[in-house]
Amino acid sequence: MSLQPIVFVAVIASIIFLLLIVGTPVKSIRFIGQGLIKVIIGAVFLFFLNALGNQAGIHVPINLTTSVIAGILGIPGVAALAAIDFWVL
Numbered sequence: 157m158s159l160q161p162i163v164f165v166a167v168i169a170s171i172i173f174l175l176l177i178v179g180t181p182v183k184s185i186r187f188i189g190q191g192l193i194k195v196i197i198g199a200v201f202l203f204f205l206n207a208l209g210n211q212a213g214i215h216v217p218i219n220l221t222t223s224v225i226a227g228i229l230g231i232p233g234v235a236a237l238a239a240i241d242f243w244v245l
Contacts, residue, residue, distance in 0.1 A: 195220070198227025201234045209238060216241050 202218045209215070216222055216237045226233045 194227035195223045198223040201226045
C-alpha cells in the first residue's frame, strides 16, 4: 500500500492550516501581554521619577496615557514627560 500524492498533499496542507489557525491566537495573546508589561514598567518608571523628582518640583501623574508613553518610549519618554511637566505645566 503506497501513499497517493493527493493524500500526502492534503495531509500536509491540513497540518499547515491547523498550525496557522492555532498559532494566530497565541501571537495576539503574546502581543497583548507584552503591551501590558510595558505599561506596568512605564508606571514603575513614573513612580521612581515622582519619588526622586519630588525635591525638584517634578510631579508627573501616573495614569494610562503617561504609563503608555513611558512604557513604549522608555527612559527618553520619561525624560520628555518630566520636561513637559517642568517647562510647560
